[in-house]
Amino acid sequence: MEDPWSLAVVLLQVWLSVMIGLIMLPAMFGFSLGVTSVYIQILVKILEWATLRIQRGHRERPSLPVPAPLPNGLIQREGGSMEQEMGELRRYRSQSISRGEFALSDSFYFYRKGLESIVDDQVTQRFSSEELVSWNLLTRTNHNFHYISLRLTVTWGLGVVVRYCFLFPLRITLAIIGLSWLVIGTTLVGFLPKNRVKTWLSELVHLMCYRICARGLSATIQYHNKENKPQKGGICVANHTSPIDIVILANDGCYAMVGQSHGGLMGVIQRSMVRSCPHVWFERSEMRDRNAVTSRLRAHVAAKINLPILIFPEGTCINNTSVMMFKKGSFEIGGTIHPVAIKYDPRFGDAFWNSAKYNMVSYLLRMMTSWAIVVNVWYLPPMTRQEGEDAAQFANRVKSAIAHQGGLLDMAWDGSLKRDKVKEEFKEQQQKLYSITVVGRKRRKSSTYHADSLKTVIPE
Amino acid sequence: MGSTNSTLSKIPNVEELMRETGFSPAHIVRLYDRFESLDKEKTGHLRPEDFGAINRLATNPIGDRIIGAFFSAGQETLDFHSFVKILAHFRPAENHRLRDPSLPEPVNSRTSKLKFAFQLYDLDKDGKISRAELLQVLRSMMETQVTEEQLESIADRTIQEADLDRDDAISFEEFRKSLDRVNIDHKMSIRFLR
Numbered sequence: 264m265e266d267p268w269s270l271a272v273v274l275l276q277v278w279l280s281v282m283i284g285l286i287m288l289p290a291m292f293g294f295s296l297g298v299t300s301v302y303i304q305i306l307v308k309i310l311e312w313a314t315l316r317i318q319r320g321h322r323e324r325p326s327l328p329v330p331a332p333l334p335n336g337l338i339q340r341e342g343g344s345m346e347q348e349m350g351e352l353r354r355y356r357s358q359s360i361s362r363g364e365f366a367l368s369d370s371f372y373f374y375r376k377g378l379e380s381i382v383d384d385q386v387t388q389r390f391s392s393e394e395l396v397s398w399n400l401l402t403r404t405n406h407n408f409h410y411i412s413l414r415l416t417v418t419w420g421l422g423v424v425v426r427y428c429f430l431f432p433l434r435i436t437l438a439i440i441g442l443s444w445l446v447i448g449t450t451l452v453g454f455l456p457k458n459r460v461k462t463w464l465s466e467l468v469h470l471m472c473y474r475i476c477a478r479g480l481s482a483t484i485q486y487h488n489k490e491n492k493p494q495k496g497g498i499c500v501a502n503h504t505s506p507i508d509i510v511i512l513a514n515d516g517c518y519a520m521v522g523q524s525h526g527g528l529m530g531v532i533q534r535s536m537v538r539s540c541p542h543v544w545f546e547r548s549e550m551r552d553r554n555a556v557t558s559r560l561r562a563h564v565a566a567k568i569n570l571p572i573l574i575f576p577e578g579t580c581i582n583n584t585s586v587m588m589f590k591k592g593s594f595e596i597g598g599t600i601h602p603v604a605i606k607y608d609p610r611f612g613d614a615f616w617n618s619a620k621y622n623m624v625s626y627l628l629r630m631m632t633s634w635a636i637v638v639n640v641w642y643l644p645p646m647t648r649q650e651g652e653d654a655a656q657f658a659n660r661v662k663s664a665i666a667h668q669g670g671l672l673d674m675a676w677d678g679s680l681k682r683d684k685v686k687e688e689f690k691e692q693q694q695k696l697y698s699i700t701v702v703g704r705k706r707r708k709s710s711t712y713h714a715d716s717l718k719t720v721i722p723e
Numbered sequence: 724m725g726s727t728n729s730t731l732s733k734i735p736n737v738e739e740l741m742r743e744t745g746f747s748p749a750h751i752v753r754l755y756d757r758f759e760s761l762d763k764e765k766t767g768h769l770r771p772e773d774f775g776a777i778n779r780l781a782t783n784p785i786g787d788r789i790i791g792a793f794f795s796a797g798q799e800t801l802d803f804h805s806f807v808k809i810l811a812h813f814r815p816a817e818n819h820r821l822r823d824p825s826l827p828e829p830v831n832s833r834t835s836k837l838k839f840a841f842q843l844y845d846l847d848k849d850g851k852i853s854r855a856e857l858l859q860v861l862r863s864m865m866e867t868q869v870t871e872e873q874l875e876s877i878a879d880r881t882i883q884e885a886d887l888d889r890d891d892a893i894s895f896e897e898f899r900k901s902l903d904r905v906n907i908d909h910k911m912s913i914r915f916l917r
Contacts, residue, residue, distance in 0.1 A: 366881075
């Protein structure tokens with residue numbers, strides 16, 4: 264054993280056999296040895312201890328300028344409607360002047376609202392990671408935490424060592440194995456003629472690979488209401504937080520993916536996947552033509568034996584505290600919609616992909632050096648478009664159902680607001696509401712005013 | 724995001740800023756994070772377009788004027804200090820009974836807040852709100868919802884009520900007198916959570 268090479272080889276063999284035996288084989292066949300759940304339980308205990316320790320530290324030293332984390336934003340907002348506020352502002356005037364009418368103080372309301380939105384706004388908040396109420400011993404979520412105690416720092420240090428030196432290599436190896444097996448497996452299955460065996464094998468291969476990848480992220484997934492699982496020929500819609508959503512959902516069933524065809528490594532994976540079962544990959548030029556997209560998806564859905572399509576109607580990654588507006592395109596295809604709600608547990612790792620801040624590779628590295636990914640997936644009962652409902656209303660209905668189930672905020676803002684600006688109509692609505700407080704409803708210029716349109720108050 | 728101290732050390736003259744504005748270190752850090760998130764091009768300065776990207780502000784009828792208040796005197800860029808100093812106007816006022824009268828007026832006192840609100844109306848900064856200026860504000864707040872005659876009659880009535888020296892404009896003193904009974908501190912303050 265003097266030769267360091269043979270020692271290294273032996274170690275490698277041990278390492279690989281441990282991995283295959285303890286992780287990959289159970290993963291491939293869909294059962295768990297329970298190691299991950301024990302790990303999670305230990306983690307929870309440690310994080311609880313850390314939280315208590317930090318709180319104690321703050322109490323003992325109140326002079327520390329530590330800003331408390333603010334998961335709901337920076338400022339305390341007044342709850343009143345515009346009418347209420349205007350009424351309050353004008354109360355100072357003497358009785359002889361009528362209750363309505365303009366007052367110099369009216370502008371204060373808009374002024375304050377405007378400044379509140381400069382300091383903090385609900386929409387931009389959704390595009391950055393959720394702030395945790397207490398620190399989870401990851402450097403990246405360390406916003407305001409000072410040195411509290413030696414033990415805490417040591418625990419954090421140990422955490423770094425465990426995560427980077429032990430978990431990370433393990434996860435990388437698993438991910439590489441998972442992806443290569445996906446490519447090899449699907450290519451092999453692709454050689455078979457199109458029959459039942461092929462379908463069965465391709466599902467098996469897909470499932471195995473996604474399970475290995477999920478282990479590669481230490482993902483613990485809890486599926487609820489499995490009886491509502493998406494069926495063949497249906498469309499599965501879910502809220503979007505990160506590219507990992509695909510791995511999470513595909514662990515429990517096979518889906519037909521929809522997306523743009525890429526080059527490079529992604530392209531290789533995409534092309535090999537298509538060989539074993541039909542997915543829908545679009546060229547960049549095709550994506551712009553909405554009709555072409557819709558007709559291809561419609562054709563896929565119409566063939567009832569095809570796997571359910573997986574679509575993320577928000578169009579972009581949101582930080583998993585809310586659900587933004589669904590693009591109605593997915594809801595125009597027809598067919599049965601199977602909504603799915605995905606909620607990540609932020610204590611163990613921040614799954615949100617902030618594409619402005621991180622590219623895909625650094626995002627994946629961050630994922631692999633978190634504690635774990637703990638997810639809850641709820642399958643909701645299937646929905647179809649009702650009589651007299653247009654695509655947008657249907658989309659909103661599905662969105663509310665998903666938000667309600669996942670405990671997320673249902674926001675009417677558009678995900679594309681990450682990049683675009685808001686429409687004029689919202690500003691006009693504000694002006695409409697205000698002018699009513701000044702001149703009353705009847706004296707306004709627009710004689711045709713609909714009570715309902717005013718009830719669609721500015722979405723928060 | 725780093726720890727509080729590392730963020731504070733990134734800001735030049737932060738002690739002076741805290742003294743002038745009265746914000747605590749925690750608030751300064753949060754405002755700095757907000758400043759950075761608004762400064763998408765990472766230039767260290769904000770431009771009017773960066774404010775325009777805030778959706779809630781774009782739907783505010785007087786959103787443009789609010790942005791203008793930040794970029795007074797024809798400036799084109801806004802650095803962090805100026806950003807915080809303007810926001811400091813909206814801090815809730817503290818108890819002033821023990822204040823030393825020789826010190827300059829704090830930036831969030833009732834008078835300072837009123838002066839700030841006055842500037843919203845008085846665009847040409849001549850110290851008076853003329854009828855035309857008042858009409859402009861009314862127009863932006865109500866735009867197409869009321870007729871021009873209605874706007875003019877509202878403007879007339881407002882000036883009539885507030886204009887004590889009959890010069891057909893509202894000076895700062897008249898403005899202040901007219902809003903004597905409004906709880907300015909409550910209405911023109913933003914409560915920052917601890």
